[in-house]
Amino acid sequence: MRIALDAMGTDDAPSSEVEGAVAAVEADVGVHVLLVGDRTAIAGALSRFPRRNRITVVHAPDRVMASDTPTSALRRPGSSINVGLSLQKAGDADAFVSAGSTGAVMAASVVLLRPLRGVDRPPVATVFPTDHGPTLVADVGANIECKPRQLVEFARLGAIYMQDLQGLESPRVGLLNVGTESEKGTEVLQAAYRLLAGSGLNFVGNVEGGDILRHACDVAVCDGFTGNILLKFYESVAAFVVRKLAPPGLRGNGLREEIQDRLRDLDYAEHGGAPLLGVNGVSVICHGRSSPRAIKAGIGVAARAVRSGMVAHMARDLAAARESQV
Amino acid sequence: MRIALDAMGTDDAPSSEVEGAVAAVEADVGVHVLLVGDRTAIAGALSRFPRRNRITVVHAPDRVMASDTPTSALRRPGSSINVGLSLQKAGDADAFVSAGSTGAVMAASVVLLRPLRGVDRPPVATVFPTDHGPTLVADVGANIECKPRQLVEFARLGAIYMQDLQGLESPRVGLLNVGTESEKGTEVLQAAYRLLAGSGLNFVGNVEGGDILRHACDVAVCDGFTGNILLKFYESVAAFVVRKLAPPGLRGNGLREEIQDRLRDLDYAEHGGAPLLGVNGVSVICHGRSSPRAIKAGIGVAARAVRSGMVAHMARDLAAARESQV
Numbered sequence A, B: 001m002r003i004a005l006d007a008m009g010t011d012d013a014p015s016s017e018v019e020g021a022v023a024a025v026e027a028d029v030g031v032h033v034l035l036v037g038d039r040t041a042i043a044g045a046l047s048r049f050p051r052r053n054r055i056t057v058v059h060a061p062d063r064v065m066a067s068d069t070p071t072s073a074l075r076r077p078g079s080s081i082n083v084g085l086s087l088q089k090a091g092d093a094d095a096f097v098s099a100g101s102t103g104a105v106m107a108a109s110v111v112l113l114r115p116l117r118g119v120d121r122p123p124v125a126t127v128f129p130t131d132h133g134p135t136l137v138a139d140v141g142a143n144i145e146c147k148p149r150q151l152v153e154f155a156r157l158g159a160i161y162m163q164d165l166q167g168l169e170s171p172r173v174g175l176l177n178v179g180t181e182s183e184k185g186t187e188v189l190q191a192a193y194r195l196l197a198g199s200g201l202n203f204v205g206n207v208e209g210g211d212i213l214r215h216a217c218d219v220a221v222c223d224g225f226t227g228n229i230l231l232k233f234y235e236s237v238a239a240f241v242v243r244k245l246a247p248p249g250l251r252g253n254g255l256r257e258e259i260q261d262r263l264r265d266l267d268y269a270e271h272g273g274a275p276l277l278g279v280n281g282v283s284v285i286c287h288g289r290s291s292p293r294a295i296k297a298g299i300g301v302a303a304r305a306v307r308s309g310m311v312a313h314m315a316r317d318l319a320a321a322r323e324s325q326v
Helices: A015-027 A039-046 A070-074 A080-089 A102-113 A148-166 A187-197 A224-245 A255-266 A292-308 A310-325 B015-027 B039-046 B070-074 B080-089 B102-113 B148-166 B187-197 B224-245 B255-266 B292-308 B310-325
Strands: A002-006 A032-037 A055-059 A095-098 A125-128 A135-138 A172-176 A202-207 A219-221 A274-276 A283-285 B002-006 B032-037 B055-059 B095-098 B125-130 B133-138 B172-176 B202-207 B219-221 B274-276 B283-285
Touching (some): A002 A015, A002 A292, A015 A032, A015 A039, A015 A055, A015 A292, A055 A080, A070 A102, A080 A095, A080 A102, A095 A292, A102 A274, A102 A283, A125 A148, A125 A224, A135 A148, A135 A224, A148 A172, A148 A219, A148 A292, A148 A310, A172 A187, A187 A202, A224 A255, A255 B224, A283 A292, A292 A310, B002 B015, B015 B032, B015 B292, B032 B039, B039 B055, B055 B080, B070 B102, B080 B095, B080 B102, B095 B292, B102 B283, B125 B224, B133 B148, B133 B224, B148 B187, B148 B219, B148 B292, B172 B187, B187 B202, B224 B255, B283 B292, B292 B310
Parallel strands (some): A002 A032, A135 A219, A172 A202, B002 B032, B002 B095, B032 B055, B095 B283, B172 B202, B172 B219
Antiparallel strands (some): A125 A135, B125 B133
């Protein structure tokens, strides 16, 4: 399969992207990476690697700048984001991966790939690693305010993601709330609770903030505001704990490194970034500070999504949900 | 000063409360604890302690049950919560501390102590310990949905709390949001941003989820929904990290205990529970699983609030804010 990778997304682009792409094709013989971006910069970064089978450079004359809004980014047809997504739209790539601006990737993915029928506004989902297995949180920032029906869409899409990419038979869906009783939270959440209870999903009810790391559900549904605050908080925890447990200059044989290594698992970037769910294609958004390892993981997520037929599965499921409501 | 302590609040009441009270009066010669609850049960727990100067038992014939709602709890005039708060209302105690149901303590505090003039709905605030100093988050659960004006009240009350209890001259106030730009977030947050910018507070703008543990502000303002999700998530982090870094059965000389000990600082319960801000009195809510150490810390917070004249300070500040708006 061909995966278009935005080579201009990370803070030290295209170096992380190129190294991540090389690692990804080495790890998976079925993957061919299209490196999309400035051809000269990419060639420079690639020159460090002698072997580069299944890597092709696709030139993009422009790039999305930090000062761009999602809307102004759309008006750069030659940007690596727009060129990369257009490859997928044209059938020349099976998936797109970018560590560029989340807003820009999201907007361009929705405009170019289009939402699946039955999806109002695609959510961005992220896996929170726990020691009992991953918990998918959706939405983590695409939709700041949500209607009850949208939260059910997030649940439906998230459940399929966990079925197809994590091999769960019947993912447990929880609604993130301030208490477990059905009447807790805002009116939107109360209505979402009722809809989820009748959705046919494996709805386990409301879950609280502390239930995510306890793995009380496989998919935690929330609006993008709550999810974004939680995700960014979570991202900061690993760094905090390392500072707390192993301050710089700690004596001892490698304890600091040992702790950092064990906590690497807390780093959601290592788990492959955040897929945009419910578009007619595969679009994976990685952290702007992604390491080569994180880029490789993002490509891995995209590859699993393609192989599992996730998008067709979502389309079928949404159609069935419409049927059952008629 | 006299601090009324609900002796029936924790999961193993009154044992934790009694032990915490004994420790608190030993640590602070200015503190006299009124243990409020079932006199027989309290006497039993107290019998383990030979010295108990400055501890008085006040009988309360009833208690709030787990099945009570905040409203039904109000209809138990003989409960330890209502008796304890009534002592403060009557001037027989200077503060109230409880590890009982947050909703019940909050409702009874508002009804019995009354909000200060200018406070719409008092928030519950909690200190998130960071390695650079504490960050106060308000609200963490009292008000699920908030108007812009309420968020400004939380900021004002939180800033005074940090002035009086942490000795900060001009606490930095941040608005918890999904980005730093003023136009980020919901309309409520955009309006709150504008109000905070003109409030006279030391407003540092929007802060993101990751900024709390980075200590980008001293007071992080949010609605009670967001704060509650975040607080419960935070509570679960320490346990998660211990499992991750030091699984049970880990070999090595005391590493697990060492890690637990260093992470104790992450436990917000150790920092004295959550004060209800903006009522005409001092009411501190501790976690239902509070250890004696956490109860002692809660009493310590109440004592500092009383000594600093926090409530009068808040009333003056609210009056001045009203003046400046006229």
